[in-house]
Amino acid sequence: xxxxxxxxxxxxxxxxxxxxxxxxxxxxxxxxxxxxxxxxxxxxxxxxxxxxxxxxxxxxxxxxxxxxxxxxxxxxxxxxxxxxxxxxxxxxxxxxxxxxxxxxxxxxxxxxxxxxxxxxxxxxxxxxxxxxxxxxxxxxxxxxxxxxxxxxxxxxxxxxxxxxxxxxxxxxxxxxxxxxxxxxxxxxxxxxxxxxxxxxxxxxxxxxxxxxxxxxxxxxxxxxxxxxxxxxxxxxxxxxxxxxxxxxxxxxxxxxxxxxxxxxxxxxxxxxxxxxxxxxxxxxxxxxxxxxxxxxxxxxxxxxxxxxxxxxxxxxxxxxxxxxxxxxx
Amino acid sequence: xxxxxxxxxxxxxxxxxxxxxxxxxxxxxxxxxxxxxxxxxxxxxxxxxxxxxxxxxxxxxxxxxxxxxxxxxxxxxxxxxxxxxxxxxxxxxxxxxxxxxxxxxxxxxxxxxxxxxxxxxxxxxxxxxxxxxxxxxxxxxxxxxxxxxxxxxxxxxxxxxxxxxxxxxxxxxxxxxxxxxxxxxxxxxxxxxxxxxxxxxxxxxxxxxxxxxxxxxx
Numbered sequence: 001x002x003x004x005x006x007x008x009x010x011x012x013x014x015x016x017x018x019x020x021x022x023x024x025x026x027x028x029x030x031x032x033x034x035x036x037x038x039x040x041x042x043x044x045x046x047x048x049x050x051x052x053x054x055x056x057x058x059x060x061x062x063x064x065x066x067x068x069x070x071x072x073x074x075x076x077x078x079x080x081x082x083x084x085x086x087x088x089x090x091x092x093x094x095x096x097x098x099x100x101x102x103x104x105x106x107x108x109x110x111x112x113x114x115x116x117x118x119x120x121x122x123x124x125x126x127x128x129x130x131x132x133x134x135x136x137x138x139x140x141x142x143x144x145x146x147x148x149x150x151x152x153x154x155x156x157x158x159x160x161x162x163x164x165x166x167x168x169x170x171x172x173x174x175x176x177x178x179x180x181x182x183x184x185x186x187x188x189x190x191x192x193x194x195x196x197x198x199x200x201x202x203x204x205x206x207x208x209x210x211x212x213x214x215x216x217x218x219x220x221x222x223x224x225x226x227x228x229x230x231x232x233x234x235x236x237x238x239x240x241x242x243x244x245x246x247x248x249x250x251x252x253x254x255x256x257x258x259x260x261x262x263x264x265x266x267x268x269x270x271x272x273x274x275x276x277x278x279x280x281x282x283x284x285x286x287x288x289x290x291x292x293x294x295x296x297x298x299x300x301x302x303x304x305x306x307x308x309x310x311x312x313x314x315x316x317x318x319x320x321x322x323x324x325x326x327x328x329x
Numbered sequence: 330x331x332x333x334x335x336x337x338x339x340x341x342x343x344x345x346x347x348x349x350x351x352x353x354x355x356x357x358x359x360x361x362x363x364x365x366x367x368x369x370x371x372x373x374x375x376x377x378x379x380x381x382x383x384x385x386x387x388x389x390x391x392x393x394x395x396x397x398x399x400x401x402x403x404x405x406x407x408x409x410x411x412x413x414x415x416x417x418x419x420x421x422x423x424x425x426x427x428x429x430x431x432x433x434x435x436x437x438x439x440x441x442x443x444x445x446x447x448x449x450x451x452x453x454x455x456x457x458x459x460x461x462x463x464x465x466x467x468x469x470x471x472x473x474x475x476x477x478x479x480x481x482x483x484x485x486x487x488x489x490x491x492x493x494x495x496x497x498x499x500x501x502x503x504x505x506x507x508x509x510x511x512x513x514x515x516x517x518x519x520x521x522x523x524x525x526x527x528x529x530x531x532x533x534x535x536x537x538x539x540x541x542x543x544x545x546x547x
Binding site (some may be wrong): 084138142144147149150151153154155156190192195197198199200201230231232233234237238242243244245246256266267268270271274322 | 336337358359360361362364365369448449450451453470481482486489492494495496497512519529532533
């Protein structure tokens with residue numbers, strides 16, 4: 001009998017719930033996303049309030065879509081971090097309650113590992129160089145000896161932060177990435193902006209300052225969007241290429257919310273091709289934060305009996321990807 | 330003959346005026362718009378040529394530059410025959426490892442004393458010749474700086490290279506690097522650079538929502 005795991009995601013904007021089987025079927029994936037007031041960033045307490053107000057609807061929806069009853073579940077997987085304390089605690093509180101009521105194991109999942117595993121599941125990628133681009137990560141990693149080893153990352157803000165903060169300053173709708181992508185597609189007029197690669201690392205804060213300053217100069221917003229995408233994506237592509245040359249991996253796997261951007265996908269595809277590596281990108285449906293990344297990773301952890309006592313299940317807002325031991329790979 | 334396709338450049342082994350040389354060409358990158366791409370290739374080629382030369386003055390062995398062609402972003406330089414440090418580590422015994430890492434540290438220290446930062450310190454960018462002489466290569470991201478920030482990035486990249494690629498050796502190897510570095514730069518400056526290194530590390534790390542995005546705009 002395959003096991004059935006309920007997964008709950010609440011690290012940031014998204015409250016998601018999903019049921020997955022240990023055979024790799026995602027039976028349901030329901031989510032609701034907190035949208036901050038235009039021009040503002042995520043407000044942790046308001047996001048937490050949003051999550052707590054819709055949590056029951058989302059979880060019931062996930063069970064209904066999966067056509068199972070609560071008592072049919074074998075374990076509850078919860079993203080304990082990294083993320084925002086207030087939103088993490090909403091998901092964790094609910095997960096603990098379900099686990100204790102149903103007397104089933106509570107399974108801790110690292111949010112970023114969720115992105116990687118759902119990417120691996122949906123693309124069939126086996127031993128990739130992972131490019132993880134979510135709101136909180138700009139990280140290049142590869143697996144060796146039970147851990148994800150980090151080859152490159154941002155030295156300040158993430159690519160997602162850069163796009164969001166620029167969009168916010170420009171008064172564009174949230175989330176910023178998709179709006180910037182649409183506007184960028186209307187221009188090919190390249191404006192020079194700071195390009196900062198340090199080894200396999202990138203640094204986006206200088207770029208953000210420079211492009212934000214140009215907002216008041218009358219430069220068309222399409223040109224700014226195009227140029228900020230070109231420069232930031234090219235920097236990342238270079239960091240990926242460096243890591244690829246160094247690790248000599250034969251696959252590249254792009255995961256995380258920013259993975260939906262087509263211009264970015266194209267650039268990384270070129271890099272992978274150049275080094276005879278296969279290019280995979282997570283299915284757009286599972287690119288952004290979702291319950292499925294947690295439920296599926298939960299089944300893998302469940303198989304290794306990685307359970308956590310409720311007393312020890314405090315949230316981990318700053319949990320590092322390379323701290324997590326992974327027995328299933 | 331193409332001997333290595335790096336991330337930034339292709340490396341050819343050629344004969345040039347009766348000498349065996351390496352021809353390093355920065356080929357255009359299809360993923361960058363032309364204007365950005367050509368300015369990057371030009372800047373890095375000329376920077377690399379200068380810094381390969383100036384590093385010698387700082388006491389760090391590097392391949393000798395014979396010719397630079399900015400039109401094709403090509404540098405012709407001495408061929409240094411030997412394994413990259415990344416490969417040379419395999420099969421090294423403990424004392425040899427400590428000695429070699431100490432040498433890495435002292436060479437980084439000499440670069441820094443000479444006002445140079447490498448900008449891309451990994452074990453792929455060092456060649457061990459005759460099992461004892463270490464050459465630094467790949468100066469495309471290097472620069473002139475004596476700021477603790479730039480030096481801190483150098484050490485951070487070095488530490489990361491050990492942590493990711495040589496994770497079983499990391500703590501021993503990096504300690505030996507620091508020992509060698511301290512002997513050249515001195516205790517006080519080393520502490521200053523290390524403090525900066527940890528600060529830089531924390532800036533991006535863990536970073537699922539950094540402070541900048543945590544602050545609500547109210």
